[in-house]
Amino acid sequence: MIGTLAAAISGIRLAATKKFDWFGAYTVGLVTAIGGGSLRDVLLNLPLFWMQSAWYLCITAFSLVIVIVFRRFLVRSDKILFLFDSVGLALFCVIGIQKTLAAGYEMWGAAVMGVITGAFGGVLRDILINEVPLIFRKDFYATACLAGAGVYWIVMLCGGSTVAMGLSCAGTVILLRFLALRFNLGLPSLTAIPDVKNP
Amino acid sequence: MIGTLAAAISGIRLAATKKFDWFGAYTVGLVTAIGGGSLRDVLLNLPLFWMQSAWYLCITAFSLVIVIVFRRFLVRSDKILFLFDSVGLALFCVIGIQKTLAAGYEMWGAAVMGVITGAFGGVLRDILINEVPLIFRKDFYATACLAGAGVYWIVMLCGGSTVAMGLSCAGTVILLRFLALRFNLGLPSLTAIPDVKNP
């Protein structure tokens, strides 16, 4: 819920920089919040999670009101939003892993779906606002999810309970996100090859 | 059918401004026409409506021929196209609502799917031609669909027949589209916050 709120707010704020109207901002916020989970459900042929309860649509509407009313204040609350966002990423990642395992897939597939659930809401958002997806250049969303999935797997192999697996995974994701912010970590870039052409 | 034709023509004409070849224009036209319904079917885990009959592909091919042959004439027939487009939007919206209700979802989910069926063909078109989706800035596609869904719901609560629900919904959508054009209505925009950053 907190993650949905943070993701929706992040999407709506980006939409505001593109001068979208309320409907556009709402849609971008909604896609940021539920896009990753929707993509997972579609890829796994599961019923959409957000069609089961109107809560997700309401939270996004609430986020839109918050952005419109408290616009000026939000700029100064980046740290709270970063915290919400990291907690949300961690929860999304754990939910993605558990839902995929429950659908009968193996751990590597669950790790992929954890990354998709956590990180692809932002990718879909960037496609909608016609930008190059941010996480392809300044990652640590996806890397944190992958590392979290690895910890989940290790705890599973050690015979930990579902709660232990989920908590350790979420903790790893949040910890890595904070370390990445603190020490400005990131994956190396591929340098451009000037004369590359599409074969 | 009329809606498919109008949507396909609108997509192909936009593709022409990007100097797409015939295949590209056909694909963009097809996605504009059937994209919203396809997204709905994928999200609801239903079989794709346009794989049941080759009509949709044929209509799009017919639209491509029309655009190539009557290019100059089309520019002066914007009003007819706007009429077709509005009728198409209304029908798409009603079909989306009824199909979702038939699949066992509640009215709020059906309203979302009505908007997706009506308006997201255009969003997918704009993603393919690499533009910021038009309806996020100059809406009234989606707002009209939402209002139509509201009328559908009210008639349903009043115990109206399926035909009454469909007609009142479609009428609302068409009426609102014409009023919006006539009086230049729109949703308010979110003003940009200069120093927003992705958290």
Place this chain on the structure above:
Amino acid sequence: MIGTLAAAISGIRLAATKKFDWFGAYTVGLVTAIGGGSLRDVLLNLPLFWMQSAWYLCITAFSLVIVIVFRRFLVRSDKILFLFDSVGLALFCVIGIQKTLAAGYEMWGAAVMGVITGAFGGVLRDILINEVPLIFRKDFYATACLAGAGVYWIVMLCGGSTVAMGLSCAGTVILLRFLALRFNLGLPSLTAIPDVKNP
């Protein structure tokens, strides 16, 4: 397998021109390689082919290593990559046709899915890197697939075996791709209409 490798390398090389980091390049390579097949599986409500075996993820990782290590060499091996790419396109197209027919659809639907399997990995790649899809302007990917599907159909009507259908289809695709490169073939473009507006 060869097709997956060629497609992944083509995606990763394009990602390099956008200064993506390793995760971004890996994702773009993966989407190029498996995106068309994934879209087909989602549209047909089938389980995702790449969730059945970790091979596809491994091949993409291998492609990333190849691009990072042999970057300079790759520029000079465009012809080998073009060969791989054409063989891959042909195989993707045949697999798409056969899977759709096996799911109980008619030949025209199978032809559409053959094109999607072969060509839409590249479309999704171009959406992710925020470019106008290349094949909409300089086609012959899709046209070759369509012609291959036509040959497949003719051989089917003549009572040929599955192997004969597949081989003749693949051969047509590869032949057309080479002829198109040799004689610089392409579909005609739609010329822009200066005063076109979205209706």
